[in-house]
Amino acid sequence: MVRRWTERARAVWRWAWRYRYTLADVGYALVFFPPVVTGMVLAFSYGERFGWGPGALPELLDETSRIAAVIVALQIGLVIPGLVALTVLVRRRRPEWLMSASLLLVALFGNVYAAPIALYSYAAWFTHRWRPLLLWSGAHLVALVAVYSFWQPVLIPVYGMMFLAFPLLFGLWVGTRRQLVENLRERAERLEREQHLLAETAIVAERTRIAREMHDVVAHRVSLMVLHAGGLEVSAPDERTAQAAELIRTTGREALSELREILGVLRGGGDTAPTAPQPALGDLERLVDSARAVGVEVEFGVTGTPRELSAQVERTAYRVVQEALTNAARHAPGAAVDIRVDHGRHELTVTVVNGPATVDGVVPVPGSGYGLVGLRERLALVGGTFVAGPLSDGGWWVRAAIPVTPAETPRTVEDNP
Known part of the structure; x- marks a missing residue:
């Protein structure tokens, strides 16, 4: 229950963050609507003193009643702020609409309550348009001085600072800060891209060096072999010696072919996999x-119900058997090896067991010591488990369990003896 509410709260937060600017526009429109209405009421109350407010309408138009004049005034006092609120919603796309509405309110009604959001929005979002900003600010100041010179001259400096100067300066600060942050972010991204390019260049150089070393050392000696x-x-x-020599020659040529593919990838600097067919379970017999x-x-031997497996699973199982056979021949010459592949319902299990060495005096083949480590890494990539260790009789056993997805369908294959 708590987790579900937490997920909903995160979803709401992501939605709000995605539309944060639109929500801010709606909030500004709702916040500034009441002050603009208040400004219209104050404008009508001041206008009656000069003969154009609702109270003076009966003197100008005898046929219109006072109640009708008040109703018309209320409609005007609500419709005009509503229109101003609509211009607030598009303040970042059409700033001139909000600026024009604010200037008309100041010039016609002395209503300065829309000027702060208009000047702030233009200064915050359009910092590169200095000349239009100066013209709009000057027009607002002229309208304020012209209107309040007849009503309340003492309010000119107060309103000028509160509704014109402070919002303008705050908007300039916000816009400059936003622009600075964007420049810093762009610079950081550019530096990060440059670091990636330098790292890729170093990787390509290292790949070329490794390919050159492998060609000079390994490929040369295998070719001689x-x-x-x-x-x-x-x-x-x-005939027996000829068959053994043929096997050595064939194995060496296959090793050279695989080595050339690896060298091509290293020299090319790309991540493209070799195009030659990769080993699978069907190659275990060979x-x-x-x-x-x-x-x-x-x-x-193979047990269970074989099925169509992914290339990664089959390749991993093949490499497990290959490494186990290589280790058995290297560390336990003459020992018998038992290989079992079990096709379970949820996993493919490969078990390789070899006995102790039965041949003495054989010079061991040097190894890198990373064979079992590489197998553990392979099994970790496919989400499997790998276990290896000595037996009580001096032998060695290896067991790898590779998960099989339920989508893989069984196929009818006879078990190997």
Whole structure:
């Protein structure tokens, strides 16, 4: 209940903040309507002394009764302030309308109560129009002096300061402050854009350097490995050695192809993904066959009901199996590996278990030490969980649970043995 009311209050606040200027115009119109009406009443009361108020109408027009004159005066006293209120609503789009209405009120009725909002609005929202502002302010001052010289000359300096000078100066201060804040905001945005450009330039330079280093070190040595494997395949003394050399050559060429794609992305400085097909669950059989070809004993099975999965989920599952097989071959040579892929209702579970090493004297392949860290990051991106650790018999196990969205529909695929 409290949360719902809080959300409603936030929605109302966002709406009010979005239309804050329109609401301010409506507020100004409502606030200044009563003073303008009061100014009309005072104007009629002062006008009777000079023979043109409602009380003097019967002397000018004998056919009009005093009651009718009062009714007409009331209508005028309400209609004119209503029209002024309408001009207040468009004060930021049509400031000359409000200025004209305020000047006519001062010149015809001595009503100065619309002048503050008119002068303030023009000074606050149109700070670059100095000449029109000076003309409008001077016209208001001349009208004030001309009217109140006959009524109350003593009020001229008081009304001039209260209804003309103070609103004008306050509007100029508000407009200058708004313009300064906008300039500072624009400058901050420009500096932020420049910082982003400098950062992007530094990133492109770093990408180019990394691509150059990878090409000079990794690509060169892998190319030599492929060439040597090709030569060994041609001159192999037996068929088994030739098959092993062919596997090494094929694996090396695939690694070079992927490396070239990565180098192209780094050198180009873009975020475009490689256009080559990315590995999926359907490629696990080929990955397992490659591991078996080099002498790794692998058991692979699929349980559950397979379904159409997103490319990100399938690629993540493939990378988990690939990294687990690589680690098993690196740290536990000769160990048997068991791979299980379970298609659950809400998640895809990949479990890889390998036993202890059974072959001694094998020189371990150097690794970066970031394989498991990278898998945890991959699983975190898809909202999954990743667990890895040693077993009591000296082996190692890896388990990854990848969430599956309900929209993914099952498909009929026979389980692998």
